[in-house]
Amino acid sequence: MDREPTVFESRVYEALCRVPAGKVVTYKTLGHAVGCASGQAIGNAMRRNPFAPEVPCHRVIPATLMLGGFMGDVIGEKIERKRKLLAKEGVKFDEAGKLLDEGCLLADVPLD
């Protein structure tokens, strides 16, 4: 189902683009950056459309520091790809899908 991003989504993507490679943020942090108190809405925005690496949605993980989801799935090959992508950027996860280097986690989304 193709549709263009809504204003809210665009806002989220914009904030997301401020996350440098090799770093990750939680849905909550990202939500805080866009003034949204619900990570669920953020997750929705991610899940909707622009998944693929065009927007670094793979740099967003739940507060549990697990892999979370990717490309509309919470488990599967997509997630494996996400893990590899992040590993390539310097963010390593263990087999349980848990973030190893918490130093890669941004406490806040930097401004431009």
Place this chain on the structure above:
DNA sequence: CACCTGACATAAT
């Protein structure tokens, strides 16, 4: 316009 869904978070059991 009302109800349901969802890649979340937090509190309570």
Place this chain on the structure above:
DNA sequence: AATTATGCCAGGT
């Protein structure tokens, strides 16, 4: 510590 319930927020039907 694990599971369940409640709160959040925007999108879809």
